[in-house]
Amino acid sequence: MSDWGPVEARFDDLIHSPNRLRICAALEPATQLEFTALEESLGISTSLLSKQLKLLSDARYLALEKRPQPFGRPRTWIRLTPRGRQAYLGHVRALRNLTGDNDKKEN
């Protein structure tokens, strides 16, 4: 588990869905990730990914930025916002409490 300072264990309704949880997990080690890289790493369809990203960005958990390319269409870069990272880490901590991983670490 990342040492990201004190994070309160809290289940998050939005992040709890498996696809959104995986999106947040994939973005956790990245400063930013390009849409196709995220799509490739998660193996989910473009439309499903777009839908999940919209839900997360509407909650201000993700920031989406379209950047023009010298050639071809603009690309979308995605990153976890500080608010999204806190929510995700709180959710992971709550899961760890259930699996007993936090207890093992603290002992």
Place this chain on the structure above:
Amino acid sequence: MVNQPSPSEAQAHMDDIERARSAAVTVAQRPAAVDLCLACPVGLTVGLAVLRTAPALIAAIVVLIVWSAGYWVAQRHWTRRRGRILDERTLGHAIRYVPFYMALFLIGQIPAPRDWQPWFSIVGGLAVTVLAFAYLRLDERYQAKRLAAGDFGRHDLV
């Protein structure tokens, strides 16, 4: 309010998290071909420098300047794609870095006679290329391993 999952469901979610993080790091890894492109100019610079002639030294400086710009662009691109951990753990970092620096130092110190050239420069340049490539690959592996394991803190990731 979400219904809390059972411990086994929570464990399945944790496994999903590990897999997704690991897959994202793998997708965003710097390819070996890029590392080779970064290592070759380092060897070329050293090869030219140990020829110890004025035109070769000027050429070495030009290659070094161009390489530095290329390295900065490549590093920036891959850091943006995947993040980079800054807290290089001292011993592991030294083990990866020392052979490369030792080779640079030793090749620079040997006063090669004229009749050893150009073979001394070629062999020296190749040796540095191989060590620079090995260093870059090991560094990339270290970064990918720690990122995939989530082994980093708030201030480590850039």
